[in-house]
Amino acid sequence: MSEVRFHGRGGQGVVTTSKILANAFARTGQFGASFPMFGFERRGAPVTAFGRFSDKPVREKTQIYNPDILVVLDPSQRNSEAVFQGLRPGGMMLLNDSDKALNISNGNLKKLAIIDANKIAQEEIGLAIPNTVIVGAFARMSGLLDIEPCCDALQDYFSGKKLSANIVCAKRGFEEVELFDL
Amino acid sequence: MIEKKKGKMTKVMDYLKHEDPFSKGVAFCPGCGLELLIRFIPQVLGNDIVITGTPSCSAPVLLGQNSQSWHKLSYFGTLMTGAAANATGLARYYRKAGIENTVVCFNGDGTAADIGFGNLSGAAERNEPFIYICYDNEGYMNTGIQKSGTTPFGATTTTTPFGSASKGKNLRRMNLALKMAMHKIPYAATATLSDLEDLAKKLLKAKEAKKRGFAFIHVFAPCPTGWGVAPENTIEVCRRAVKTNYFPLWEAENGKIKMTRTVRKPKPVSTYTKIIKKFNHLNEADLQILQDDVDYEYCILGGLSVLEAECQLPVSAED
Amino acid sequence: MNTKVKEKSQIKVITGNAAAAIAAKLVRPDVVAAYPITPQTEIIEQISKFHANGEMDCELITVEGENSAMNAVMAASLAGGRVFTATSSWGLAFMYDAVLATAGARAPVVMVNVNRETPGIIAVSSGQQDMISTRDAGWIFLIAENCQEVMDLVLQAYRLAEDYDIQVPVMVHYDGFYLSYLSEVVDVPFQEDVDRFLSVLKDQPERIKLVPGGKLGCGSHGILKGYLELRHKHLSAMERAKAKIDQIDKEFQEIFNRSYSGQIEEYRMDDADVVLVGSGSMCGTIKTVIDEKRQAGVKVGLVKIRMYRPFPGEAMVGALKGKKAIGVVDRSLCFGFKGGPMYTELKAFETQLDGSKMISFIDGIANTDITKANVGQMIDSTCDLAAGKDVREVTWVSYPEAQEDGGL
Numbered sequence: 001m002s003e004v005r006f007h008g009r010g011g012q013g014v015v016t017t018s019k020i021l022a023n024a025f026a027r028t029g030q031f032g033a034s035f036p037m038f039g040f041e042r043r044g045a046p047v048t049a050f051g052r053f054s055d056k057p058v059r060e061k062t063q064i065y066n067p068d069i070l071v072v073l074d075p076s077q078r079n080s081e082a083v084f085q086g087l088r089p090g091g092m093m094l095l096n097d098s099d100k101a102l103n104i105s106n107g108n109l110k111k112l113a114i115i116d117a118n119k120i121a122q123e124e125i126g127l128a129i130p131n132t133v134i135v136g137a138f139a140r141m142s143g144l145l146d147i148e149p150c151c152d153a154l155q156d157y158f159s160g161k162k163l164s165a166n167i168v169c170a171k172r173g174f175e176e177v178e179l180f181d182l
Numbered sequence: 183m184i185e186k187k188k189g190k191m192t193k194v195m196d197y198l199k200h201e202d203p204f205s206k207g208v209a210f211c212p213g214c215g216l217e218l219l220i221r222f223i224p225q226v227l228g229n230d231i232v233i234t235g236t237p238s239c240s241a242p243v244l245l246g247q248n249s250q251s252w253h254k255l256s257y258f259g260t261l262m263t264g265a266a267a268n269a270t271g272l273a274r275y276y277r278k279a280g281i282e283n284t285v286v287c288f289n290g291d292g293t294a295a296d297i298g299f300g301n302l303s304g305a306a307e308r309n310e311p312f313i314y315i316c317y318d319n320e321g322y323m324n325t326g327i328q329k330s331g332t333t334p335f336g337a338t339t340t341t342t343p344f345g346s347a348s349k350g351k352n353l354r355r356m357n358l359a360l361k362m363a364m365h366k367i368p369y370a371a372t373a374t375l376s377d378l379e380d381l382a383k384k385l386l387k388a389k390e391a392k393k394r395g396f397a398f399i400h401v402f403a404p405c406p407t408g409w410g411v412a413p414e415n416t417i418e419v420c421r422r423a424v425k426t427n428y429f430p431l432w433e434a435e436n437g438k439i440k441m442t443r444t445v446r447k448p449k450p451v452s453t454y455t456k457i458i459k460k461f462n463h464l465n466e467a468d469l470q471i472l473q474d475d476v477d478y479e480y481c482i483l484g485g486l487s488v489l490e491a492e493c494q495l496p497v498s499a500e501d
Numbered sequence: 502m503n504t505k506v507k508e509k510s511q512i513k514v515i516t517g518n519a520a521a522a523i524a525a526k527l528v529r530p531d532v533v534a535a536y537p538i539t540p541q542t543e544i545i546e547q548i549s550k551f552h553a554n555g556e557m558d559c560e561l562i563t564v565e566g567e568n569s570a571m572n573a574v575m576a577a578s579l580a581g582g583r584v585f586t587a588t589s590s591w592g593l594a595f596m597y598d599a600v601l602a603t604a605g606a607r608a609p610v611v612m613v614n615v616n617r618e619t620p621g622i623i624a625v626s627s628g629q630q631d632m633i634s635t636r637d638a639g640w641i642f643l644i645a646e647n648c649q650e651v652m653d654l655v656l657q658a659y660r661l662a663e664d665y666d667i668q669v670p671v672m673v674h675y676d677g678f679y680l681s682y683l684s685e686v687v688d689v690p691f692q693e694d695v696d697r698f699l700s701v702l703k704d705q706p707e708r709i710k711l712v713p714g715g716k717l718g719c720g721s722h723g724i725l726k727g728y729l730e731l732r733h734k735h736l737s738a739m740e741r742a743k744a745k746i747d748q749i750d751k752e753f754q755e756i757f758n759r760s761y762s763g764q765i766e767e768y769r770m771d772d773a774d775v776v777l778v779g780s781g782s783m784c785g786t787i788k789t790v791i792d793e794k795r796q797a798g799v800k801v802g803l804v805k806i807r808m809y810r811p812f813p814g815e816a817m818v819g820a821l822k823g824k825k826a827i828g829v830v831d832r833s834l835c836f837g838f839k840g841g842p843m844y845t846e847l848k849a850f851e852t853q854l855d856g857s858k859m860i861s862f863i864d865g866i867a868n869t870d871i872t873k874a875n876v877g878q879m880i881d882s883t884c885d886l887a888a889g890k891d892v893r894e895v896t897w898v899s900y901p902e903a904q905e906d907g908g909l
Contacts, residue, residue: 018684019514019684022514022684022685022686023514023684026512026513026514026686031685031686032514032684032685032686033683033684033685033686034514034683034684034685035678035679035682035683035684036682038625038626038627038678038682038868057686058685059647059785059786059788059789060785060786060789060873061647061676061679061680061683061782061783061785061786061871062786062870062871062872062873063870063872065872153514156513156514229714230713230714231713232711232712232713234576244718245718245720245721246718246721246723249723249727251718254716255716256711256712256713256714256715256716256717256718257717257718257719257720258576258579258711258718258719258720259718259719259720259721260572260576260602260720261572261598261599261602263568263572263598263599264568264569264571264572264573264598264599265572266569267564267568267569267570267572267573267576268572268573268575268576269576270562270564270569270572270573270576271532271534271562271572271573271574271575271576271577271578271580271582271584272576272577272579272580272711274532274560274562274573274577275531275532275560275576275577275580275581275582276580276712276713277560278531278532278559278560278582279531279580279581279582281712281713282713283713284713300565300566300568300569301564301565301566301568301569301572303565304564304565304566304569305569307565308562308563
């Protein structure tokens, strides 16, 4: 089972990112569970969400304290101590940022992936909502998923032109994400 | 003698097309206005109404005990807090199931104006398809005569007693019927027991209106026991309430407010209060406060009836 | 929308709230009352959407408060309708008089209550105190562990509430936040299977209904003997509900290929020496910890309370009798008693347990997470109790300061 913690801000689609991924895992016959950290949700406020992805049913109903993977949608949190809290040794991090500098240091972080998801989203859907780009990038970085189930999963959240634009976002995320071993 | 009066006689009997479903002797106080009203409604609307009522003076008769009952109507004893919501649930289910129905939500002023006003207002806002009748005896009579929102200025009740620091109720009453008319419902009206033909017509209009949504009738129903009125004077109290404009008779059909009985030369309110003990302690200055309140309400009503004659309520999307 | 089509169902990734809403749609209710409150709101939003799209042919009453929600569905139910509504915490409190009256009238209402705390308005947090504060209202209470069980329990609730031999309202509870907002894999049954599952009710005698011209009075219990008769019949129906839920669960399995074993679920209990007793979403976490502890040789099991009212005393005794030690985990408080409510109630059966020792754990209130570490600590303490060590009767797991607080 992979335990993933998502960090972002209200309006970025943080919770939706984790839901879409859970959906994509289910499409491959696996299991996914996603839920937000509880609190008042407001546009702009920091948001944390959790995802558990596994080939067996997910039974735990607790928050995630020792994630295997971090997904950071908000660039300003790239070096936040809170983000790295509890990261397991050999951990991965997916970062949405235009700044590709590798000045991120954490003893347990072994793999880093960076993508300028805001820019891609702006180009494809006209809004800097990075979540579907992140879904594609996550599939590539984690190696846990192909891009197809991710694109299929988007059907449950979008329709029409928005769906096709977001599918492009996910595919570009998958293709354009840059991977670094630390 | 009989011959002479015939021309003046009300045609109310023509409206009583159905059986009186109540037992001949019931557990109301002598002269109770409520009893006349509750017997009258099913005789006009039919015995196939479903009537709901709350803990109140109506409850001992409407509710029955164990396997025994005072009447033959379908009846649901509801909580005061949610009376209109209960009637909503019934009317909506009957509509869904295609069951022809007339649901009459029958409550005192304590339920209608006070504790159950929120859901009364909600049901009116949603234009629920049933008839809500408030019998207004100006207080909580069943629990032993306490003040309600419709208790008028100066009236003594057990929670607004007269004393060196109190005039009785030191506040003015609310105008429930006008508030309900402001909900833009198909039908709102006032009525009382001294003008039964008017009441019968209004009941039938309400029954017709509930096909389009919410119908509300506010019936002024004096309580001889609670007010200090001789049992034989109940109807006279109603008559004087109308003649002093203390309780004007009007209706609002699709938002159009219109007087159903215009009093050419209204009598001073003291002609009404003097046969009611709960006002006995009021001096002239106190009575003037009550008179001013009556005049104020009537003035507003008159103004609205002029205004609303010109302002047609838009046809609702559901029509 | 279909993620994957299996023979019996459609796989979806949805929240507990969405599962409740879809279940409410599948039972084809006549009347639904809707009023928002966190963390339940998503249910009535989804139902409103189904209704607006023509997918749900019901009378949808967008009431002005929860009190009216319960009053409206109570009346519609007495008139003969199948009804649904949902609430949480303060909403449940605001409809409390109607909750009591609905039970008194034996109206077969089904309501979802998404558990939330109630000590003050900003207690927008997890906990079962709302449920506990309503436990003696005369409703049947069912508690779900995960989103799938939310769906399945709502379906089962209608079979129970509307059964001719029961006719008691049913509240389906699940943890706010932990399940209400959790998206996970749920098998959504096909409509025709749900129709078949519920069709049993159509073959039963028709219940008494309040209809125009029907000369039926309802809403009163009368006094003295008439009252006692109705109350005793209500209590007897509650007793019958125990075997009934076991039976309904078996029939559910035949159609949907899933079973929860009725009143309680036993997990790795056969050879267990020590047991945790819990309810709701915590049970998933407890099961994973039990598996880990088992690998380390600790013989621990779980009894999950699925039916909390009526209290499944006989089933609990059957499962727990002779176990060395029992730790009961409560997500709420029982004022006036030191231990949690479920612990306190289970204590009433202590003499039938052949010497099993019992302790109480309080955890998971106010979004304190019932973590795997916390569960591990509870199991360790219960093992200590089994080994005859001196263990505190009541432990507030996420609030160790409680030990210094006088009285407990």
